[in-house]
Amino acid sequence: MPADFSGKWILETSDKFEEYLKVLNIDFATRKIAISLSQTKVVTQDGDKFEFKTLSTFRNYELAFTVGVEFDEYTKGLDNRNIKVGTPHVSLVTWEGDKLVCTQKGEKANRGWKHWIEDEKLYLELTCEDIVCIQVFKRKE
């Protein structure tokens, strides 16, 4: 029985998020706004089909994928990079036990993220090059 990520989650703590944005080449002013925001993750899960919506008052980022199926990712509003099927640049999410693990093979080395649930919190580890950002979300209402 895979983990259940579905629901609304609100950001509680964020460690090294600015360093993560910096390694993605996001400019100073945008970083300062981004780190001040409250973020809500809205996750819908139907078997191995997922939708992740990261919502804020400034920008949103939406991602839909099926576990095990390579997909194009355009990181619109983040660093605006293309990670496309059929090129060496592609995104793929797999299960590693109860962790949802994404590799974003693209221009940036060692890029990806992991999601898991621990003590009723939603964890997100965002990695790029040598930077590891950890965000913890708690259930909203």
Ligand code: VLZ
């Ligand atoms: O998350 O890849 O949950 O795609 C931050 C938006 C979104 C706020 C960070 C404004 C999303 C940013 C990180 C302005 C530069 C991410 C995945 C895992 C889902």
